[in-house]
Amino acid sequence: MITGKTKVIGIFGSPIEHTLSPVIHNEAFRVLKIDYCYVPFYVKKENLREAVQAIRALSLKGVNVTVPHKERVVEYLDELSEEVLKIGAANTILNSEGILKGFNTDVKGFITSIKEEGVEIAGRKVLLIGAGGAARAVAYGVLKEAGKVYIFNRTIEKAKEIEKQFNDIGEIRALPELSERVTRDMEIVINATSLGMKRDDPYPIGPYLLNSSHIYYDVVYPQTPLMKEVKKKGCKVIGGLGMLVWQAVYAFEIWTGVRPSAEIFMKILNKVLTNSKKFATKHT
Ligand SMILES: NC(=O)c1ccc[n+]([C@@H]2O[C@H](COP(=O)([O-])OP(=O)(O)OC[C@H]3O[C@@H](n4cnc5c(N)ncnc54)[C@H](OP(=O)(O)O)[C@@H]3O)[C@@H](O)[C@H]2O)c1
The missing domain is CATH 3.40.50.720 (NAD(P)-binding Rossmann-like Domain)
Structure with missing residues (x-):
């Protein structure tokens, strides 16, 4: 249940409809009884700067960043991990009391x-x-x-x-x-x-x-x-499912301080993929 105390995580991308991250993280928050929620945000290229400012303005706890913003987002952050500095791309942001820290959990x-x-x-x-x-x-x-x-x-x-x-x-x-x-x-x-x-x-x-x-x-x-x-x-x-799961596990840990087991994430993902296959078969 979302209350006034629930911490909010987002994902910025364009397009964003296809993302599996909200399902994975929200289910993990529910299973692990962590009072967080995860929301997709459709952010157009020209609105990225305002979207990053909104992380502070809305006190979001953090966000994931996906295509096409991973590289450009770096210039709007306050602190960068060693990987982000070298790669020039971030996929995870932590809002630490107004300081925006960029990470790349894909590595x-x-x-x-x-x-x-x-x-x-x-x-x-x-x-x-x-x-x-x-x-x-x-x-x-x-x-x-x-x-x-x-x-x-x-x-x-x-x-x-x-x-x-x-x-x-x-x-x-x-x-x-x-x-x-x-x-x-x-x-x-x-x-x-x-x-x-x-x-x-x-x-x-x-x-x-x-x-x-x-x-x-x-x-x-x-x-x-x-x-x-x-x-x-x-x-x-x-295949890339393992990487998807582990980058999510490390991002989850950055935001919550809790390292979930990868099995939980893999289980959720397999369920989502099986359901979407069933849906596709039913509707084609
Ligand atoms: N498993 C995971 O956790 C994970 C994490 C991150 C990304 N991914 C996946 O990784 C893939 C790449 O993502 P990205 O962010 O790196 O995308 P990107 O920055 O847009 O890079 C796309 C790459 O694909 C190449 N490419 C695209 N179309 C091509 C074609 N017709 N022929 C030859 N090369 C082509 C591009 O070559 P040019 O430079 O010549 O255009 C470039 O090297 C996506 O499918 C994404 O979903 C998976």
């Missing part, structure tokens, strides 16, 4: 999700595809763990920009193209592009470039056509 979300699948990144050869916000978080995490990463992106200039910006953390090389010669030496291949979200998307990497020795990680969720395809080839495949 730890990615690292924890791959490790919980029994995959160690340290000492492995990693190929990362993409150069957007998610790719920057993953590149940062991989460099911190493995000290080395190869990065490929459709727009090569963006991969080169990351190479330049991150080369003080570790060894990073932007690749001009993907070929069998490149991929045969790789151990972990990560898709951090948005490809796979829509049914008719092209593959981020040709399946012929992957074999059963590769571990394939995809930040997109739920299962994409490429994940299915490379699973058949015998690759170990990890």
Whole structure:
């Protein structure tokens, strides 16, 4: 029940209709009996500054920030975590008595999700595809763990920009193209592009470039056509649901001081996804 004492968390995005975060967090607040609620806010690009000011004005306890605001929001914050400073993007804000602190829980979300699948990144050869916000978080995490990463992106200039910006953390090389010669030496291949979200998307990497020795990680969720395809080839495949869950767990802890178990979040998410599948089947 929402009362005058309930603390309010928001999420800023555009579009915002598709977000699963309100369902996950509200259900977790209910299960853990924490007097918080989580509300989606449709924030247009041109209104971001006012929306951030409203966090203070309305005494929101915090917010998540999603597409397309993760990068621009940084300039409006008072304090930035080490990751945000380096990546230049924040997905979580804490309002600490009027001081707005920015965090990027995608980094730890990615690292924890791959490790919980029994995959160690340290000492492995990693190929990362993409150069957007998610790719920057993953590149940062991989460099911190493995000290080395190869990065490929459709727009090569963006991969080169990351190479330049991150080369003080570790060894990073932007690749001009993907070929069998490149991929045969790789151990972990990560898709951090948005490809796979829509049914008719092209593959981020040709399946012929992957074999059963590769571990394939995809930040997109739920299962994409490429994940299915490379699973058949015998690759170990990890999807983006774990990262989604863990970034939410770490954000939840930042706002409430309570670390929920990831199982609670995964259970909620699986229920939501099963229900939306049932809904889609019923209405198509
Ligand atoms: N699992 C999680 O917790 C989690 C967390 C964060 C994000 N994500 C997911 O990660 C994905 C990327 O998000 P983002 O914030 O990084 O988006 P973004 O900043 O918009 O970056 C999009 C990336 O996809 C590439 N791309 C888009 N269309 C393409 C195409 N037709 N061919 C080749 N490359 C294409 C872009 O390449 P160009 O640079 O060439 O345009 C860029 O590298 C989204 O699906 C998002 O939902 C998941």
